[in-house]
Structures are given as C-alpha cells and as structure tokens.
Amino acid sequence: MIIDGQKIRTGREIEVINPATGAVFASAARADTAVLDAAVTAAQRAFPAWSALPLPERAALMHKLADSLQEHADEFARLIVMEQGKPLAEAREEAPTGIGLLRYMADHVDYAPVVLKSDGDKKIVEHRRPLGAVAAITPWNVPIGLLIIKLAPALFAGNTVVAKPAATTPLSTCLLGEIWNEILPPGVFNVICDDNDLGDALSSHPGIAKIGFTGSTATGMKVMASAAGTLKRLTLELGGNDPALVLDDVDPVETARRVFTAAMANAGQVCLAAKRIFVPANMYDAFCDELARLADATIVGDGLDPATTMGPIQNAAQYHKALGYLEDARASGTIIAGGVPVTGPGYFIRPTIVRDIPDSARLVREEQFCPVLPVLKYDDLDDAIKRANATEYGLGATVWGRDLARAFDVAMRIEAGTVWINEHMVFDPAVTARGAKFSGFGGELGPEGFNSYTQGYVVYQTSGN
Ligand code: NAD
Secondary structure, eight states: OEETTEEOOOSOEEEEEETTTTEEEEEEEOOOHHHHHHHHHHHHHHHHHHHHSOHHHHHHHHHHHHHHHHHTHHHHHHHHHHHHOOOHHHHTTHHHHHHHHHHHHHHHOOOOOEEEEEETTEEEEEEEEEOSEEEEEOOSSSTTHHHHHHHHHHHHTTOEEEEEOOTTOOHHHHHHHHHHTTTSOTTSEEEOOOSSOSHHHHHTOTTOOEEEEESOHHHHHHHHHHHHTTTOEEEEEOOOOEEEEEOTTSOHHHHHHHHHHHHHGGGGOOTTSEEEEEEEGGGHHHHHHHHHHHHHHOOBSOTTSTTOSBOOOSSHHHHHHHHHHHHHHHHHSEEEEOOSBOSSSSSOBOOEEEESOOTTSHHHHSOOOSSEEEEEEESOHHHHHHHHHOSSEESEEEEEOSSHHHHHHHHHTSOSSEEEESOOSOOOTTSOBOOEETTEESOBSHHHHHHTTEEEEEEEEOOOO
C-alpha cells in the first residue's frame, strides 16, 4: 500500500490468486481501520498545498502521470492479466484509456470561473473548488481503467485521493500508487487494500468528502447508507442488465458477430456488456446459430497465451455464481453452445449461448456478469421494447438496425443512461456516462463527471449603484 508517499506493510496480507490457475501467485499488504485513518489523514494533510497549485501546474503533472503509464503499459497489462484474467490484448486497452483521459483533462478541461450572466455592472459568476480528500472504490473487472476515470478528474480538480481496489485485484492499483507517487507530492494519492472489509469504514469516514464508487448495485446501496451520516457527495456506477435490440432489417450473421463481441468481452464481466439479446422471429434461428458458431470457435485459456480469445472468470465466488446460471440455463432454456465448465485448474467456463428461455428465468432477470448469454425471441417490436425495459437496471443498451430513423426511435424508448446504435462501448471523454434506475447516479467523464469532484459556488456581484 502507499500512504503519504511511503510503501506500507502491516504484517497482514491478502493472497492474490491467478484465476487462470486458481493458485496464489502474490500477496498484497492489508489495511485495518488504523491504516485507513492514516491514509485519510495523509490525504487531508496534502490537500491545502495540492489544491493551491495553479491549474497549469497540475495539468503538466497530469501529462507526467500519463507518460509514466505509457512507460509501464506492458507491466500493467501483464499484471492485469495475472490478477484479473482477461486476454493480454484486452488488458492492453486499460492503460491507453487512462492515458487518453489524463491528457484530455490536462488539455481541454478547465475549472475557470464561468460568467453565468453579465448585465451592466451586475455579474453572476460560478466558481469551482475541489472537495478535499476523496475516495475511489473500484471493482475487479477493469482495475486500472475504472480507477483512472476517477483519479483524473479528482486529482486535476485539486482533490487528494484514497483509492481502495477490489480484494481480488489489488496489485495493479498498488503498482499505480508506487509509480505515481514518484511524480506526485506525498499524500496526494494513497492506496489501501482490504479483504472486502473496509468499504463501510471508508464510506462513512468523516475525513472523506466524496466517494467515487463502481461496483454492484447491492454494494452501492450500502455505500449510500454508510455515506448518509456525513452527507458525502456520491457518484455510483452500478450494475446493469443491458438489452441488445436487434431489428428485423439487419444481416443476422454480421450483426450476431458484433453482438457476440458486445456480450463476451472480458468473459462477459463488463458492466455495459450486452446481457439480454432480443432477436426478431424471422431471423432467430440464423442469429442463434451464428452466436453458437462463434462461441464454439472461442479459444478459452490463460490470458497470457497469445492464442486465447477468452480468459477465466475473475474469482471463485463469481465462478460459482456462473455455474448457478449454467444450471438455470439447462433447466429453463436450450443450450446450443458451451454450457460446461472447463475441467482442470482455473475458473474457466466456455462461452454459452442459451435460446428459447423465458424472460422469467434468473439468467434473464439478473445481471449474470459471465459468458452465459440468453437470446430472446420477439414477434412485436413494441413488446420487445417493453420487455427490454422490464428490469430494475438502466445502465446501457444497444440497438442494431439498418433503418437509422427506426433505430433512433427505438433508442429513445429504452430506459438507460447510454444507448449505442450499431456500435458498442464507444466513449468520448467529453461526454458523460451515467446509469439510470438501479444502475446508479452521478456520472463519469464529460462536464458532469468532471464537476462532480468539485463544489460549485455562485457569486452575485454588483457595484450597488
Ligand atoms: P462489488 O460491489 O462487490 O465491489 C466493488 C467494490 O466495493 C470493491 O472494492 C469492494 O471491496 C467494495 N465494497 C464491498 N463492500 C463495501 C461496502 N460495504 N462499502 C463500500 N465498498 C464496499 O462489485 P464487484 O463484484 O467487484 O464488481 C462487479 C459489479 O460491478 C457488477 O455489478 C458490475 O456491473 C459493476 N460494475 C459497474 C460499472 C459501471 O460503470 N456502472 C463498471 C464495472 C462494474
């Protein structure tokens, strides 16, 4: 762990398992509440000087942070594969996303005062101040990408940070702490690790002004409850059960290919993965057959093997959850590809395509977060939209159609924070991504995401004449 610029060991450790082997390959230091307090105190102590640095100086440091990520990109990618499991090519995408965001922040975002109204000598001006010491709590599926999306606006705006990674993927966050503490002043960026037991203490800590949280909806609700006593600012990026709506004018084979990637990247462990596929009856068989063919052609294995196109499930608990969904799929639908765990060590299951499954099945109602994909037939588009919206979640969605006007009309009727038409998971740093319904609130990226790490305050001024 890194606190106040120093590497910390506590004598207590968490074992880190490589999900491709099921074996422990490293350990990380583990915090207790005293260590957590020390991290918060360090962040608070560093805040006055860091927040007082002129913005151009912090911008220059953002570029240095990006440079260091770039220098260590390969080291990060390999470590992410070992602790998280995804194939190396996917792991290589995490650092560049962070680098792009840091450079975008430094070059394009300013927290300069905004004149809201000006009339003669009367002016209304909105100013922004950083909040103080903030916390970044992250999940295990994209350990570096989802961390930097919080760190970039938090640090650039002048906050100091205590980051807490998921218990099963602490190493890449610790590495980031180590590398960035060579650039940042002590206490500006602190990293603590837990065994999934310090989230409550961090969320309720009186020294923390805001929580940037990404994780499940159930945990997000706990964060909100823990944060209530100190009225913390919150950004909650939570779970999803994203529908993909395939319209009846597409080529089923080509679209199945694109939907397969949207569903199966990172072995389905993506918040915005396509998790329920609605396909019109006229192409249902052809679409299902192509998905099954792609599933059968997938090379499941250790992410460090260049031939691998799908890695393992990240941890034992999620693996057992996935086995439960396989059982549900067998009982309530027809499995046309996969359907079995891979024998041998590691938490592998083959990509699984399930057809003729009712909307009432657990696999359809819940967020599966694994490569078990239900494909749902529809006859009537209005009914399909209603079924797509019949979920407590509202994170993202995709619509696939040739007639763009009709696809747009469908997109406008889906209850989700982000809807993509004929593409998936394309992000622009200038555009806020946010969840609807039980998928959270607040947003990341874009003005809303950046400003969420600041307090806005408005000054009305006049000479009084
Ligand atoms: P999780 O909710 O179990 O854990 C997330 C983080 O919260 C971890 O660091 C964990 O240690 C911490 N935590 C646990 N208990 C806590 C508490 N009481 N208070 C505060 N923090 C606590 O999630 P996970 O299993 O690591 O990740 C998978 C989930 O994350 C899925 O639901 C997925 O959809 C969601 N997710 C959402 C997004 C998004 O942007 N919306 C992105 C990625 C993942």
